[in-house]
Amino acid sequence: MACTINEETERELLSEGMPAQVDQTHLDILLVGCGGIKVRPRRMYQLKMDVYGKLVSVPTLVVPDQKDQLILGTNVIKFLLTQIKQDSGF
Incomplete structure (x- = not known):
């Protein structure tokens, strides 16, 4: 459900000037993967x-030892599908 990035991607984003607005309020999350x-x-x-x-603003978790740079969660995928269905160009 959630979007995730690995720690290397986090470092790259921070070095490129991404604002370091860390949300510590929801870090009691436990992810269960494959x-x-x-x-x-x-x-x-x-x-x-x-x-x-499509522009989206989503909570994104930094997951240690994740191999992929970015995993889009179903929250974003469902939003994109809804938007794309409304666009006659797709």
């Missing part, structure tokens, strides 16, 4: 992203 692997995110940012031409 194979039942459990991990606690280190930090959470409210990131603004342009995904397929």
